[in-house]
Amino acid sequence: MLRSTMRPHRRLASSRSRLAAAVATGLLVLTACGDDGDADSGDATAGGFPLTVENCGRELTIEEPPERLYVIGGEAGTLVHAAGGTDRISTFAPLTGEPLGEAAGPLGEREQAPIKTITDLNQEAIIGGSPDLVVTFGLNEFGPEDLQVAGISTFIIGGYCGGFGAGESEVQDPIKEIYADITTLGRILGTETRAEEAVTDLQGRVEAVREQADQSPPSAATTAALFVPGPDGALGAYGSRSMIHQQMDYLGLSNVLADTDERFFEPSTEALIDAAPERLIALYEPGDTSEQEVREALTSREELTGIPAVAEEEVLVLDFFHSGHGTLAVDGLEALAEQIGR
Structure with missing residues (x-):
């Protein structure tokens, strides 16, 4: 890529x-x-x-x-x-x-x-x-x-x-x-x-x-997928050309940033607040961090407290590489489905 x-x-x-x-x-x-x-x-x-x-x-x-x-x-x-x-x-x-x-x-x-x-x-x-x-x-x-x-x-x-x-x-x-x-x-x-x-x-x-999502739709459907580089780094977001967009669709989630006809872009804070997602998917590059630290790096940002997903700490976490264009994308789909089920 x-x-x-x-x-x-x-x-x-x-x-x-x-x-x-x-x-x-x-x-x-x-x-x-x-x-x-x-x-x-x-x-x-x-x-x-x-x-x-x-x-x-x-x-x-x-x-x-x-x-x-x-x-x-x-x-x-x-x-x-x-x-x-x-x-x-x-x-x-x-x-x-x-x-x-x-x-x-x-x-x-x-x-x-x-x-x-x-x-x-x-x-x-x-x-x-x-x-x-x-x-x-x-x-x-x-x-x-x-x-x-x-x-x-x-x-x-x-x-x-x-x-x-x-x-x-x-x-x-x-x-x-x-x-x-x-x-x-x-x-x-x-x-x-x-x-x-x-x-x-x-x-x-x-x-x-997909069948599981049809039979048991997620309670909070409106979602945004963000790349979280750390507690202070600029957030990235995923539009309708991304693998994570299709993963969200198969999970019964609605990508609130689907109007952006791109794979990846940098959204403004205002755009994220206006989109008001009920759920966030935090993608990150694995290394010296944990899933909990990734969640906290997102939910601790004061500028995002107006977003329903942040206020409710409704955050799924996914290894970035599981939203790529190899077979791990299916592993990522299953991992997100499991988190939703929990």
């Missing part, structure tokens, strides 16, 4: 500011030539190649199932893992300390090249790793065309089309983008069956949360 401008997360502002509003990808619509092949074993097959997919407004042609993946960012890592391609990862470059959920063990066994910020990405290092495919949330001072000159194809995960800026996004349905990415990666890797199973599992988990 790249960002070069304002980004909510402190280290994230350095780490995901780096990462978040990342480059590009819209729905990955693939067009394959010939038979899909049999991927029951999870092994690449010769059928169905060359394969052409549309990725971030460009056509990406894969001549044969790739065997050496350079995977950048935890989100990309969880998607490759879900698609059944973990054993193809020759180099894994997550953000330092980035959670990976159930994929942590398998991804941890691959060769590691962790990055602190997006600026740590080095074109020469990637080329030196001799991958035949890069899977990433985006790139920094170079682009897919630069890697293509070296014969390396680049697949940018869905949810980050539109540019590096924190407010830029072309995503309409970010959870469906996750399904689409896994499906596309399964086609590229020749692991369609595993990818289909993963998508079915994720869809089932999401639908379970």
Whole structure:
């Protein structure tokens, strides 16, 4: 997820500011030539190649199932893992300390090249790793065309089309983008069956949360999601282009900032008070803090005491990385549902 401008997360502002509003990808619509092949074993097959997919407004042609993946960012890592391609990862470059959920063990066994910020990405290092495919949330001072000159194809995960800026996004349905990415990666890797199973599992988990919300709607529905960098840092907020917006919708919550057609922005105190959310979701970058400290960093702000959610201390807390564009977004959805249930 790249960002070069304002980004909510402190280290994230350095780490995901780096990462978040990342480059590009819209729905990955693939067009394959010939038979899909049999991927029951999870092994690449010769059928169905060359394969052409549309990725971030460009056509990406894969001549044969790739065997050496350079995977950048935890989100990309969880998607490759879900698609059944973990054993193809020759180099894994997550953000330092980035959670990976159930994929942590398998991804941890691959060769590691962790990055602190997006600026740590080095074109020469990637080329030196001799991958035949890069899977990433985006790139920094170079682009897919630069890697293509070296014969390396680049697949940018869905949810980050539109540019590096924190407010830029072309995503309409970010959870469906996750399904689409896994499906596309399964086609590229020749692991369609595993990818289909993963998508079915994720869809089932999401639908379970939606059904729960339909059967037992939350008592306080109007909600705002804020990034809380600490007791004094400037708050960030999430509009209709963000993953947390869709997570709220699936939870039966109404995003009071949905009129803002952006992924992330910096709201004024007056705008937050006028929006009068009954509930707040405090997103934070994990580190040397606790969920209670995050809540207190938000509810202790005197300028926000006029907000109903602050006055009632109606605050849910979510690890920022669980509102990204990898499979951890479903973990985050379930975590919020559990907090609401409590």
